[in-house]
Amino acid sequence: MEMYPYYSVDSFANGIAFGGHNLTKDGDPRDFFGLHLEGDGRAIKLRNRYLLHKESPLKELELHLRKLSKRGILSHAHIYFGVSTDPFFPFEGKFDASMRFLELFSKYSPGKLTIQTRSPLLVIALPVLKRFGENVQIVYGIESNDEGIIQDLSPGLPRIAERVKAIEAFKRFGIPIGVQVDPLLPYGDINKDAPKFAQLLSDLANQIYVRPLFSEGKNELLMKKLAQRGLFQWIRNESAEPLKNALSVICPEKLTAPTKPKLGPMQLKLFAA
Secondary structure: OOEEEEEEEEEEOOEEEEEEEEEEOOOOOHHHHOOOOOOOOOOOOOOOOOEEEOOOHHHHHHHHHHHHHHOOOHHHOEEEEOOOOOOOOOOOOOHHHHHHHHHHHHHOOOOEEEEEEOOHHHHHHHHHHHHHHHHEEEEEEOOOOOHHHHHHHOOOOOOHHHHHHHHHHHHHOOOOEEEEEOOOOOOOOOOOOHHHHHHHHHHHOOEEEEOOOOOOOOOHHHHHHHHHOOOHHHOOHHHHHHHHHHHHHHOHHHHOOOOOOOOOHHHHHHOOO
8 A cells, every 4th residue: 555654743832743644645634634723623643653842842853854864755755834733823932943943844855844824923934935945835724704703713813814914925925825724614604605705715725625613523612612603504514515616616626635745666665554
């Protein structure tokens, strides 16, 4: 069975979590590595144990990247930066550490680096990100185009307008942008307003990923809030279908999964199950 190398890096106030994962040829990494929201019950499906480095996270991360580089793995690996926690959220004491990690990634460049965030402050890293060229993608979480819903259900998150402004800044410099609608939150009338939201997403992103709130590892905190407000249709498993259908009409090519790295015979042997 063909396996492909993925790594996840999460930045915390007291260190980092670094994990290695092999996914099958048919697996969509976005099912595993979507940026979580508070209350999200999903657990990353690990192949290797998750390591938390507290004392010298920068040194430990560099050690791992150097080892992967020497083994010829790093240049074909896909790193997701920001899964369990937003690396550029400014109120958790980790923004500076995340900026240093980016500098390290530019020194030990993976085959692809995907940075996942909801923070408009990532634009500060633009000079560093331009060094990666086509090897970097930024994925912004945009769960709805309704500011009121976002602030009601997930207070403290950056406003959608601020995220859109940051995305437009990156696009001006030719940096590929993905959008993660995960979990999908109410955007108005679930059928009538789907094309409007879909058009916004299409205008912003090269790739779009939509995941309903009711899914594997469902976010029970958000489900409870929606139920309390009588918004039951957004809790159903099929709640994402109107938006997906609208996107399929407007930009079907943007719904495809990311391409897998091209591996030679020896590399395939390294990642064999």
